[in-house]
Amino acid sequence: MKKTLSILLCSAIAGTMVSPVAGANELEPVPVVDQKEEVQQMNFYTITGTITKIAEESKGTFFASVKTDEEEFGFYFNNQTLVFDNTGKEVKLEEGMEFTGYVDSSKPMMMIYPPRYSTDVVIVHTDEPGTVELQQFDENLLNKKQDLIIHLSKETVMENLSKKLVSKDEIINKEVLIFYEVVLESYPAQTGPKRVILLEREQTAVDKALKIAETDFYDVNGETMIPLRLVAETLGFKVESTGKGAIVSKGNLSFTITRGSTTYGYNKALRYFKEAPELLEEKKTYVPIEFLHLLIEHTEK
Numbered sequence: 001m002k003k004t005l006s007i008l009l010c011s012a013i014a015g016t017m018v019s020p021v022a023g024a025n026e027l028e029p030v031p032v033v034d035q036k037e038e039v040q041q042m043n044f045y046t047i048t049g050t051i052t053k054i055a056e057e058s059k060g061t062f063f064a065s066v067k068t069d070e071e072e073f074g075f076y077f078n079n080q081t082l083v084f085d086n087t088g089k090e091v092k093l094e095e096g097m098e099f100t101g102y103v104d105s106s107k108p109m110m111m112i113y114p115p116r117y118s119t120d121v122v123i124v125h126t127d128e129p130g131t132v133e134l135q136q137f138d139e140n141l142l143n144k145k146q147d148l149i150i151h152l153s154k155e156t157v158m159e160n161l162s163k164k165l166v167s168k169d170e171i172i173n174k175e176v177l178i179f180y181e182v183v184l185e186s187y188p189a190q191t192g193p194k195r196v197i198l199l200e201r202e203q204t205a206v207d208k209a210l211k212i213a214e215t216d217f218y219d220v221n222g223e224t225m226i227p228l229r230l231v232a233e234t235l236g237f238k239v240e241s242t243g244k245g246a247i248v249s250k251g252n253l254s255f256t257i258t259r260g261s262t263t264y265g266y267n268k269a270l271r272y273f274k275e276a277p278e279l280l281e282e283k284k285t286y287v288p289i290e291f292l293h294l295l296i297e298h299t300e301k
Contacts, residue, residue, distance in 0.1 A: 004202065044134060044175055044199055047075065047101045047117055054095055063116070064093060072114040075101050075122075080159065082121045087130035088179040088195040098125040102134065102177065102199070118163055121177060121197060129181050139172050142188065149190045150178060157195045162202035175199040206296055209234045213292055223275035225286035235299045245277060246285060253298055259285055 021255045046157060046226040057063045057076070067233045077083070077093065085091050101119035106201070109117065123132050136144045141152070152158070158166050179195040203211075213226040228246060230240045234286045245258040256265030277287045 042134060042136070042175055043105050044102045045050075045121075046103055046134070047103060047119070048099065049073070050098050050144060051093065053097050054093065062093075073117065074114060075103075075117040075119045077119055077122060080161075081119055082163070082197065083124065084132075084179070084195075085119070085124045085126045085128070085130070086132050087126065087128045087181075088157075088180070091124050094124060095123070099123060100125070100132070104199075104281075120199065123177075126159065130179060131181070132177055132179050134175065135178055136173060136175055137171065145187045147186050150180075150195070150196075151190060151192045153192060156193055156199070159196075160198040160200050160202065164202055166198050171196060171198050205235050206299060209292060209296065217289070218280050218286060220275050220278075220280075220286075224289040225275065225278075226276065226289050226292055227281075228285045228287045228291070230284075233293050234297060235295050237295060240264060250298070255291075257285070257287060257291075 047066075049068045051064045053065040053068050055063050055065075059079045061076060063076055066072065083091055083093055100123045100287050102121040102123075103117050103119055107118055109115070135148070137150060138144075141150045142148070143150075152168055153262065158168075158171070160166050160170075176199060177195075177197040178191075178193040180191040180193040182191060184190040209231045212230050213224075216227050216230065218225045228248070232239050232248050237248050239251075240247045242256075242258075245256070245261075248255040248257060252267075254265070254267055257277055259266065259277050259279060262276045264271055264273060264277075273288050273290070275288050277285050280286045
């Protein structure tokens with residue numbers, strides 16, 4: 001019987017540019033489309049303040065301390081954190097900078113004081129003209145409040161949190177940050193943003209393997225069983241059938257899996273599953289989820 005894996009999986013691990021359209025100086029009024037859908041609540045929220053201190057917590061990971069009149073808090077950042085000023089220019093975080101950080105509410109947060117956040121994007125405030133907003137747009141590029149339309153052009157830089165280029169279709173009904181300067185006074189207002197950031201990351205091989213395990217699994221005597229070949233090949237392992245099971249390998253690493261046996265080979269050593277691998281669907285061998293954890297461990301080394 002299949003069941004939800006959200007708790008079990010927590011232990012697994014601690015484009016193209018759009019074609020040119022009207023530019024900011026040649027915007028034409030666009031009629032408002034009647035939307036009966038309820039405005040979606042944003043998954044991202046903001047933190048803001050002035051950085052008082054930056055310290056390296058571990059190699060490549062930094063912690064910025066912040067103190068405002070109301071509270072003290074801090075946030076982590078690394079080389080994957082996108083940092084721009086309000087004009088859309090990439091900058092380096094320094095002490096004394098005023099900022100707004102964007103935090104994914106679905107990420108776990110350590111329950112300590114002062115609070116510590118993990119930011120995906122940090123915007124540094126400057127005196128230069130430029131506005132940054134968190135928005136969602138429909139297929140007509142009208143925002144959910146129906147008070148702003150954006151016009152994309154070949155000059156608009158559109159990317160996701162992994163710095164990969166994305167297309168117009170990929171941002172529809174998704175949370176995005178838009179960078180703009182000039183707004184055409186109309187109703188709804190209109191602008192041609194210079195940069196759009198889709199608040200999503202590229203899925204890694206580990207993400208994809210975990211997704212397979214979330215949707216394709218069986219419960220056998222209290223053990224969660226996941227499809228061997230699908231997750232192993234997703235993580236870059238070679239899977240060769242032996243008739244009785246499979247040999248899973250990558251480089252100098254090798255596992256020998258036998259259906260019906262809790263014993264399996266790990267290079268020249270023997271290890272044991274809590275539940276024996278078996279065919280739970282035609283031509284699909286399922287193994288305990290602990291094996292996925294082991295593969296992920298070697299994938300991330």
